[in-house]
Amino acid sequence: MKPLLEARALTKHYEQGTMTVAAVEGVSFTVSGGEIALIIGPSGSGKSTLLSMLGCILRPTSGAILLAGHEVSNLPDRDLPRIRRRCFGFVFQSFHLFPFLTARENVETALRLRKISADARRRRSADLLEACGLEDRMDFYPASLSGGEKQRVAIARALAGDPFILLADEPTASLDSANGELIFEMLRRFAKKDGKAVVMASHDPSARGYADRIHAIVDGRMTEIGPIN
Ligand SMILES: Nc1ncnc2c1ncn2[C@@H]1O[C@H](COP(=O)(O)OP(=O)(O)OP(=O)(O)O)[C@@H](O)[C@H]1O
Ligand SMILES: [Mg+2]
Secondary structure (H helix, E strand, O other): OOOOEEEEEEEEEEEEOOEEEEEEEEEEEEEOOOOEEEEEOOOOOOHHHHHHHHOOOOOOOEEEEEEOOEEOOOOOHHHHHHHHHHHEEEEOOOOOOOOOOOHHHHHHHOOOOOOOOHHHHHHHHHHHHHHOOOOOOOOOOHHHOOHHHHHHHHHHHHHHOOOOEEEEEOOOOOOOHHHHHHHHHHHHHHHHHHOOEEEEEOOOHHHHHHOOEEEEEEOOEEEEOOOOO
C-alpha cells in the first residue's frame, strides 16, 4: 500500500542568533493508513519540530514531505492552510482549546470553513463529542473540564475535519494513566476503524502498546525500533 505520509531526509536547522540548532537531521520514514507510528526520544530531540514539519506548519530546511505520493513540501505558502485543513488533524500537548467557547463550539470551529450548514455542524460536533464520551459535557467551557475531558475535546476537534492523518504531540502528557489509555484507545480506533494514519510523539510508556512502529529520535536523528508484533 502506498504510504499516506512520507518523510524523506527531513532536516530542520533553526537559526538562533549566530548559532544554528540542528533540531532534525535527515529523518526518513513512512506511515500508511491504519497505522500508528510512535516517535519517542528525550526532551529536545526534535519530536515537536518533526511533527510541525509533517503537518506543514513549519518549513523544512531540506528534504521532502509526500502526502499520498504527492510532494507538498515544495508548495507555495498560500496552498498550505488548505492542505493543513483538509489532510491533518492536530492534537497538542496543552489542549489549545478556545477558552471562551464551549466544548461543542470548540469542535465546531474545525467545521467553520467547510461548506456545510450550521445544523450539520452542530450535529457532527455533537456526534464526535458523544463518541469521545462527552455527551453530557457539550455545553461546558474548557475551564470546567478536567484535563482528560479537555484532551478528548481537542481530539474531537482534530477529527472534526475528517483528516487523513492525525498528528498528536504528547497527547497524554498531562493525564493520569486511565485517561491516557482512553486517549490511546481513541487514536487506535481512528486508525484501525477508519484506516487513517496517526503519528504521535509520546513519553508515555503505555503508548508503545498502541503503536505499529516505533521510531526513536536522538539529537534529531531517527532509528526505527519497531514494527511491533
Ligand atoms: N523556534 C526555535 N528556535 C530555535 N531553536 C528551537 C526552536 N524550536 C525548537 N528549537 C530547538 O530544537 C531542538 C528540538 O526541539 P523540539 O521542541 O522539537 O524537541 P522535542 O523532542 O519536542 O522536546 P520535548 O520532549 O521537550 O517536547 C531543541 O534543541 C530546541 O531547543
Ligand atoms: Mg515537544
